[in-house]
Amino acid sequence: xxxxGAQALIKSLEMEHTEVVFGLPGGAILPAYDPILDxxxxxxxxxxxxxxxxxxxxxxxxxxxxxxxxxxxxPGATNLVTPLCDxxxxxxPMVAITGQVSRAVLGSDSFQEADTVGITRSVTKHxxxxxxxxxxxxxxxxxxxxxxxxxxxxxxxxxxxxxxQSKMEWYWPTDEEVSxxxxxxxxxxxxxxxxxxxxxxxxxxxxxxxxxxxxxxLKARAAEALRQLAEATNAxxxxxxxxxxxxxxxxxxxLGMPGMHGNYAAVTAMQEADLLVALxxxxxxxxxGQTSSFAPHAKVVHxxxxxxxxxxxxxxxxxxxxxCRLVIEELVRVLAETGEPQADRSAWWSAIRExxxxxxxxxxxxxxxxxxxxxxxxEALRDSSPAGTIVVAGxxxxxxxxxxxxxxxxxxxxxxxxxxxxxxxxxxxxVGAKVGRPDRTVWxxxxxxxFQMTAQxxxxxxxxxxxxxxxxxxxxxxxxxxxxxxxxxxERYSEVYLSPDLPDYVKWAEAMGCVAFKVDAPEDVKPVIxxxxxxxxxxxxxxxxxxxxxxxxxxVPAGHxxxxxxxxxxxxxxxxxxxx
Amino acid sequence: xxxxxxxxxxxxxxxxxxHQTLSVIVENRAGVLARVAALFARRGFNIISxxxxxxxxxxxxxxxxxxxLEETSAEQLTKQLFKLVNVVKITELAPGxxxxxxxxxxxxxxxxxxxxGPSRGEVSDLVRIFGGTVVDVGQEALxxxxxxxxxxLDDFEELLRPYGIIEMQRTGRVALxxxxxQPASARRR
Numbered sequence: 039x040x041x042x043g044a045q046a047l048i049k050s051l052e053m054e055h056t057e058v059v060f061g062l063p064g065g066a067i068l069p070a071y072d073p074i075l076d077x078x079x080x081x082x083x084x085x086x087x088x089x090x091x092x093x094x095x096x097x098x099x100x101x102x103x104x105x106x107x108x109x110x111x112x113p114g115a116t117n118l119v120t121p122l123c124d125x126x127x128x129x130x131p132m133v134a135i136t137g138q139v140s141r142a143v144l145g146s147d148s149f150q151e152a153d154t155v156g157i158t159r160s161v162t163k164h165x166x167x168x169x170x171x172x173x174x175x176x177x178x179x180x181x182x183x184x185x186x187x188x189x190x191x192x193x194x195x196x197x198x199x200x201x202x203q204s205k206m207e208w209y210w211p212t213d214e215e216v217s218x219x220x221x222x223x224x225x226x227x228x229x230x231x232x233x234x235x236x237x238x239x240x241x242x243x244x245x246x247x248x249x250x251x252x253x254x255x256l257k258a259r260a261a262e263a264l265r266q267l268a269e270a271t272n273a274x275x276x277x278x279x280x281x282x283x284x285x286x287x288x289x290x291x292x293l294g295m296p297g298m299h300g301n302y303a304a305v306t307a308m309q310e311a312d313l314l315v316a317l318x319x320x321x322x323x324x325x326x327g328q329t330s331s332f333a334p335h336a337k338v339v340h341x342x343x344x345x346x347x348x349x350x351x352x353x354x355x356x357x358x359x360x361x362c363r364l365v366i367e368e369l370v371r372v373l374a375e376t377g378e379p380q381a382d383r384s385a386w387w388s389a390i391r392e393x394x395x396x397x398x399x400x401x402x403x404x405x406x407x408x409x410x411x412x413x414x415x416x417e418a419l420r421d422s423s424p425a426g427t428i429v430v431a432g433x434x435x436x437x438x439x440x441x442x443x444x445x446x447x448x449x450x451x452x453x454x455x456x457x458x459x460x461x462x463x464x465x466x467x468x469v470g471a472k473v474g475r476p477d478r479t480v481w482x483x484x485x486x487x488x489f490q491m492t493a494q495x496x497x498x499x500x501x502x503x504x505x506x507x508x509x510x511x512x513x514x515x516x517x518x519x520x521x522x523x524x525x526x527x528x529e530r531y532s533e534v535y536l537s538p539d540l541p542d543y544v545k546w547a548e549a550m551g552c553v554a555f556k557v558d559a560p561e562d563v564k565p566v567i568x569x570x571x572x573x574x575x576x577x578x579x580x581x582x583x584x585x586x587x588x589x590x591x592x593x594v595p596a597g598h599x600x601x602x603x604x605x606x607x608x609x610x611x612x613x614x615x616x617x618x
Numbered sequence: 619x620x621x622x623x624x625x626x627x628x629x630x631x632x633x634x635x636x637h638q639t640l641s642v643i644v645e646n647r648a649g650v651l652a653r654v655a656a657l658f659a660r661r662g663f664n665i666i667s668x669x670x671x672x673x674x675x676x677x678x679x680x681x682x683x684x685x686x687l688e689e690t691s692a693e694q695l696t697k698q699l700f701k702l703v704n705v706v707k708i709t710e711l712a713p714g715x716x717x718x719x720x721x722x723x724x725x726x727x728x729x730x731x732x733x734x735g736p737s738r739g740e741v742s743d744l745v746r747i748f749g750g751t752v753v754d755v756g757q758e759a760l761x762x763x764x765x766x767x768x769x770x771l772d773d774f775e776e777l778l779r780p781y782g783i784i785e786m787q788r789t790g791r792v793a794l795x796x797x798x799x800q801p802a803s804a805r806r807r
């Protein structure tokens with residue numbers, strides 16, 4: 039069957055079970071927007087290409103399926119660079135289609151030409167410039183396979199306009215043709231049996247183990263396997279920022295989030311551990327603090343599907359390359375089979391319980407005349423929203439509070455920008471998440487700084503009838519930067535004040551087609567949240583006026599050892615600083 | 619830019635102990651070298667030399683990379699390289715386990731006919747003794763070619779230096795694993 043490259047592209051996306059494309063048309067990609075009219079694929083028309091990219095990420099986070107983005111050449115493609123980089127850092131499966139100028143003028147600085155493949159090379163798992171329409175079906179199959187297998191990530195296809203317009207004979211490559219076309223791509227998924235046995239041996243003998251669970255658990259759909267491992271070993275579990283929800287917060291073995299703003303017990307347990315069982319995680323600097331003093335007594339079992347992560351930051355005593363789910367299941371099987379008893383960990387657990395009792399997450403109640411406590415707002419949201427609510431955060435203080443104070447009970451209910459720390463992530467990612475899971479309530483917990491970066495996607499949400507909810511924790515500051523300036527720059531506040539009233543968030547949200555509220559009294563918090571939760575036909579925005587002085591605790595100052603963790607001032611005996 | 623080409627001073631015979639040769643088979647297609655080069659730059663891997671050409675199978679190219687182990691971890695470099703979809707196979711070649719060759723073109727001064735100083739004949743004799751070839755002849759210079767192991771190239775260069783080297787270009791080394799010396803029946807693994 040004869041068809042154009044553009045028709046082949048859309049048909050290939052259909053063949054890959056694409057249900058939605060986030061995008062914005064333009065000159066070079068125009069031919070691909072015609073067959074979309076005849077396709078069952080839903081297209082969500084964004085207001086800025088960055089929004090499309092983050093929507094695709096939000097969609098991928100909650101569904102496990104690759105998010106698909108389509109934009110035009112030049113500025114369309116460059117606007118996509120931030121979400122591509124974000125997806126690359128957080129291993130989010132994404133397929134991006136960018137238009138390109140026609141082959142004849144490639145390389146001549148023609149209108150809206152950019153070297154997209156060159157620009158995105160270091161922020162994609164793979165990218166390709168397609169130089170003939172015959173390449174389209176195979177390239178799309180490769181892109182979906184690459185995006186979703188091994189360590190997931192974004193894949194970009196750059197397609198010149200005349201390639202989209204030229205005719206080709208339709209074919210759909212077989213699995214074998216796809217794998218033969220990539221002779222260098224063979225991810226290892228099954229852990230080496232000897233290494234798995236060695237890991238089991240170390241776990242059984244460990245008196246102070248910690249299971250250090252990362253985002254790879256979610257990517258590998260390994261949450262159930264993780265629970266089995268935890269229960270088989272009675273080891274405490276920490277869930278990194280990317281892994282919140284991978285292990286239920288209500289589980290007695292869950293210590294919560296480790297790292298710079300992690301729970302005291304989680305951070306300290308890792309420092310005191312004799313064994314870290316690192317699963318689908320990469321020893322990010324926000325988790326380890328100063329690497330030379332991180333978990334100084336611990337041996338390390340490290341499971342990851344990306345061999346380059348093993349011993350990259352911390353030497354692994356037992357490195358295991360493989361898919362987290364398969365390796366953990368095998369580990370659980372080996373543990374059961376050998377029947378070796380677990381070491382006595384009663385002293386370990388009593389130490390952990392003492393840390394939890396002495397240094398829980400804490401904030402002081404709101405004082406008269408001051409703003410709402412952001413943590414209290416998050417707790418109210420948490421307690422008033424239905425089970426299974428998906429929480430999406432931007433980047434900064436509100437993100438840390440959301441991670442700390444929400445109670446994550448099931449996987450894929452937490453969406454955030456971890457590795458890249460992209461401000462403005464929340465609104466578009468929430469839209470994408472709601473498209474992927476229309477059955478769930480989706481709350482974006484956002485900061486006022488973040489909100490201003492990508493708020494225009496609420497227009498997309500209104501016009502496409504995607505009823506997301508946004509809670510702006512409005513402290514009128516770039517709060518995390520303000521916190522650092524307070525603590526480390528002698529309260530010299532430089533370029534961090536934003537104003538609580540400029541813009542007028544309620545008017546702005548209403549102008550974008552949302553229902554909007556402003557809350558500054560604590561007694562209004564719950565009623566307004568209830569009202570917001572009852573809206574299901576359009577987006578809702580709540581402007582919560584929060585205490586601008588509130589800081590995120592605990593905190594490990596950048597570059598310090600995790601043993602220097604600073605807890606909330608009210609938890610310190612005599613109020614002295616615990617650092618240094 | 620974490621990217622240097624071969625210069626005589628770098629690849630001294632003594633330095634070879636810290637060098638590691640990687641033989642990387644990649645798909646022979648547009649942009650693959652750019653991916654490899656971009657990876658080195660981004661991850662801060664320092665390269666001593668790099669040579670690229672298609673293999674006997676036109677579908678693949680071999681990139682021979684020499685790295686300084688004191689600056690760059692062969693393990694991280696290999697793992698990161700292997701993440702590139704177009705990288706098919708990587709072989710780490712220890713100095714004793716590889717046949718390594720490099721080619722140099724050297725323009726060297728000589729006296730014009732009847733002029734003072736070493737004559738063309740004197741220089742070309744030396745080149746021939748060493749197994750090199752004269753590939754171009756000018757009034758006051760010769761260009762000679764020499765192929766051999768990298769350390770032989772160093773020696774050759776040292777030998778010509780007193781005559782006055784005008785210009786020199788080395789290719790960077792290429793390498794293949796050493797072949798098995800024993801008959802298959804005697805090998806046991």
